[in-house]
Amino acid sequence: DADVTQTPRNRITKTGKRIMLECSQTKGHDRMYWYRQDPGLGLRLIYYSFDVKDINKGEISDGYSVSRQAQAKFSLSLESAIPNQTALYFCATSDPGQGPLQHFGDGTRLSIL
Amino acid sequence: QKEVEQDPGPLSVPEGAIVSLNCTYSNSAFQYFMWYRQYSRKGPELLMYTYSSGNKEDGRFTAQVDKSSKYISLFIRDSQPSDSATYLCAWDNYGQNFVFGPGTRLSVLP
Numbered sequence: 001d002a003d004v005t006q007t008p009r010n011r012i013t014k015t016g017k018r019i020m021l022e023c024s025q026t027k028g029h030d031r032m033y034w035y036r037q038d039p040g041l042g043l044r045l046i047y048y049s050f051d052v053k054d055i056n057k058g059e060i061s062d063g064y065s066v067s068r069q070a071q072a073k074f075s076l077s078l079e080s081a082i083p084n085q086t087a088l089y090f091c092a093t094s095d096p097g098q099g100p101l102q103h104f105g106d107g108t109r110l111s112i113l
Numbered sequence: 114q115k116e117v118e119q120d121p122g123p124l125s126v127p128e129g130a131i132v133s134l135n136c137t138y139s140n141s142a143f144q145y146f147m148w149y150r151q152y153s154r155k156g157p158e159l160l161m162y163t164y165s166s167g168n169k170e171d172g173r174f175t176a177q178v179d180k181s182s183k184y185i186s187l188f189i190r191d192s193q194p195s196d197s198a199t200y201l202c203a204w205d206n207y208g209q210n211f212v213f214g215p216g217t218r219l220s221v222l223p
Contacts, residue, residue, distance in 0.1 A: 099162065099205075107154075
């Protein structure tokens, strides 16, 4: 089984819908991250969490919210989806004792019509 | 100026070629310098990292960092079709913020 699991892998939805993307990890890491990836723009940080009680905004948090339900679970919500949120979304984890190493899930491809 | 700029690609080379991938950055606070590899429909995986100027070698891969010029490179020797992927340069700002370049897509043709 994958260490970092994202669900769903693919999602097509309509403008205005509420969407939740989920991430779970078996690495035992405290730090978790949500990124979006767009062609030509690379990975951009949406939110990150250094433990269950710590949530921080990243570079592009507007229009998104997150919930850290447990050490192993970090979910990303789009309260009212819009077409320019169509992208590939990645969850990642890290352990500060391992330097800059981040472990990524295989992504959720989200299309908003 | 963008915080990170990377050769846009895509890049196609024949098997066995030497590949050079390059990035520049503007933030002097970056501590770690990294290269991630991303295969199609997969998440990025860390390939190499360093925190000092100079070269770091790992098999066919060499990462080169020049802090004075704010420039990093990844060299791939004897490139293989299995090296076909998107390569992302990345920086860590003391664990507070990972910054990624836009990526260069590489195709190694048999």
